[in-house]
Amino acid sequence: MNDALARLPKMDRVLDAPALAGVPWRRDIVRRVAESMLGALRVALREGKATEAIDAETLAARVAATLETWSTPHPTRVINATGVLLHTNLGRAPWSQAAIDAAAAAAGACDLEVELDSGVRGSRFAWMRPLLSAVIGAEDVHVVNNNAAALLIACTVLGAPGGVVLSHGQMVEIGDGFRVATMAAAGGCRIVGVGSTNRTHLADYEAALDPARGAPASAILWVHLSNFEQHGYVAEVELSALAALARARGVPLIADVGSGSLGGNLPGREPTVAAYLEAGADVVLASGDKLLGGPQAGLVAGGTAWVDRIRKHPMARALRPDKTTLAALHATALAHAAIDTTGGVPALPLHRMVAATMDELRTRARALAARLQLGDDAVVEVDATIGGGSLPGDRLASVAVRLPGRASALARRLRLGTPAVVGRIEDDAVLVDLRTVAPAQDDELAAAVLAAGRGT
Numbered sequence: 001m002n003d004a005l006a007r008l009p010k011m012d013r014v015l016d017a018p019a020l021a022g023v024p025w026r027r028d029i030v031r032r033v034a035e036s037m038l039g040a041l042r043v044a045l046r047e048g049k050a051t052e053a054i055d056a057e058t059l060a061a062r063v064a065a066t067l068e069t070w071s072t073p074h075p076t077r078v079i080n081a082t083g084v085l086l087h088t089n090l091g092r093a094p095w096s097q098a099a100i101d102a103a104a105a106a107a108g109a110c111d112l113e114v115e116l117d118s119g120v121r122g123s124r125f126a127w128m129r130p131l132l133s134a135v136i137g138a139e140d141v142h143v144v145n146n147n148a149a150a151l152l153i154a155c156t157v158l159g160a161p162g163g164v165v166l167s168h169g170q171m172v173e174i175g176d177g178f179r180v181a182t183m184a185a186a187g188g189c190r191i192v193g194v195g196s197t198n199r200t201h202l203a204d205y206e207a208a209l210d211p212a213r214g215a216p217a218s219a220i221l222w223v224h225l226s227n228f229e230q231h232g233y234v235a236e237v238e239l240s241a242l243a244a245l246a247r248a249r250g251v252p253l254i255a256d257v258g259s260g261s262l263g264g265n266l267p268g269r270e271p272t273v274a275a276y277l278e279a280g281a282d283v284v285l286a287s288g289d290k291l292l293g294g295p296q297a298g299l300v301a302g303g304t305a306w307v308d309r310i311r312k313h314p315m316a317r318a319l320r321p322d323k324t325t326l327a328a329l330h331a332t333a334l335a336h337a338a339i340d341t342t343g344g345v346p347a348l349p350l351h352r353m354v355a356a357t358m359d360e361l362r363t364r365a366r367a368l369a370a371r372l373q374l375g376d377d378a379v380v381e382v383d384a385t386i387g388g389g390s391l392p393g394d395r396l397a398s399v400a401v402r403l404p405g406r407a408s409a410l411a412r413r414l415r416l417g418t419p420a421v422v423g424r425i426e427d428d429a430v431l432v433d434l435r436t437v438a439p440a441q442d443d444e445l446a447a448a449v450l451a452a453g454r455g456t
């Protein structure tokens, strides 16, 4: 019915085309890509969405281009000039050089589960447990893949058999459609929602835990609001009041705090993991790559009796982190442990970025503006944020360079450069915020912006 369909090239001719001659890909993969392109074109021709056939050489060139895209390393490095320190889409906390070196050293054969002293089999966690516990200020700690995994295992293990009580006001959706209550329930844990969106009272929790009920809940789950705030006619029960109730009923209080600050030079409004434990949480769950400033990991910190039950559950095996994560986490913990000798600022990129003074940022921004042949009026004071679901609404004063040019087109050229630069668009201009750029990246940033500017 459409002779373009009949003119589509034979597969052998595509595969023999010069464009695909030397490509370093298995032939079945090359064929699969070509077949899927031909298939899509066939459908488009049938549906009248395309009218022209394609010749073998053009199709082969497209296949080669697709394979070339696939070969590009991913995820790869970008310069985060967004002003959002913990940008989930940009990989959250940047690792320290010590963490990178430690992970690289562990990447080959390593002493993950052997004690070199005695030669006997060891545990991948045992050696780090006392160190991490001391740094966090907890009796015990267990490490899993991420905070979502910590939530899953803590609720599955400690919430059995009656489920966890959770205020409707804390049923947070974090990013990408993930909801805390759904993750907590994913291992079969019952979620006993209490209260209302804006107001939950102690009596609501008491009722859910009442032994006179048919099936009282087995734990209390308290969730950090992370990325939003409630104002107006609102009421939540203090963590310490929940702790007293949990103790009276003999059930654990699980606090999912998300960001997991260990203190140091971070804004004091976000309590530390230790502060949540002191306030009475039995188990605190936190991410490794938010305010901790390390690799993606989930910390389960708290009393040994509770943490041990989690550690010994079969699910712990499915959620355990790999050797490179543990190595990077170890290096990150050491940086927190050493802050008395590093001026109160952990030797971690995140904490150094928070510590940068406005004067330092201004000096760097002026130098960048000068290299871009922009005047000092391109240097603007802006607000950066910590991000990563920590300290919602908190602003960190910062300094940016405002780039001239059509914002969306320039932003795209910056993203497609090497290295990619991700800025933010404000008032129809691209801003590169220096708060989230390591000073060692300033030269590269200037070169990348100059290169993107030449594309105009």
Ligand SMILES: *Cc1c(COP(=O)(O)O)cnc(C)c1O
Pocket: 146, 147, 148, 149, 151, 174, 180, 223, 224, 225, 226, 256, 257, 258, 259, 286, 287, 288, 297, 298, 388, 389, 390
């Ligand atoms: C970020 C966050 C999570 C998820 O943490 P991941 O480490 O990304 O899995 C869970 N709960 C809260 C409250 C959070 O802020």
